[in-house]
Amino acid sequence: MIIRGHHLLCMLGFKGLGYDEEFIKNMDKIVKKLKNDGDVFIKLVDNVDNICEQCPNNFSGVCKNEHHKDSIKEMDDAVLESIHIKPGESMKYSEIMANIKLFMTEDIMNGICRNCNWKEYGYCVDGLKNLR
Numbered sequence: 001m002i003i004r005g006h007h008l009l010c011m012l013g014f015k016g017l018g019y020d021e022e023f024i025k026n027m028d029k030i031v032k033k034l035k036n037d038g039d040v041f042i043k044l045v046d047n048v049d050n051i052c053e054q055c056p057n058n059f060s061g062v063c064k065n066e067h068h069k070d071s072i073k074e075m076d077d078a079v080l081e082s083i084h085i086k087p088g089e090s091m092k093y094s095e096i097m098a099n100i101k102l103f104m105t106e107d108i109m110n111g112i113c114r115n116c117n118w119k120e121y122g123y124c125v126d127g128l129k130n131l132r
């Protein structure tokens with residue numbers, strides 16, 4: 001499976017919201033699969049991933065989400081750097097989660113996600129808190 005850095009945080013707080021029905025169905029499937037099987041190997045990237053696959057903002061493999069003020073690639077890189085993983089690395093989902101628990105903090109997350117439209121719901125930060 002391929003997952004971009006910032007989606008690791010989105011997945012923590014996923015509560016069935018998303019851009020459209022197809023997007024939600026796909027993300028729900030991915031989140032459930034990873035929740036049930038920490039042995040799944042993930043390649044971490046800073047571009048489109050398996051969640052973007054069904055996104056209406058994905059145009060030929062490029063994210064054209066105009067509501068995002070920040071560079072999404074920079075958000076991916078910032079998340080991965082914070083949890084000590086390099087773009088292109090592959091590892092088990094359970095190992096990634098262990099790094100998130102160890103290195104990701106609410107402050108770091110609030111900084112990286114400061115301009116995200118979904119932030120106001122508070123779901124992602126709640127997801128991080130629930131890991132502890």
Ligand code: SF4
Nearest residue numbers: 052055057058063065
């Ligand atoms: S908005 Fe962009 S980064 Fe987010 S899922 Fe869609 S294509 Fe991927």
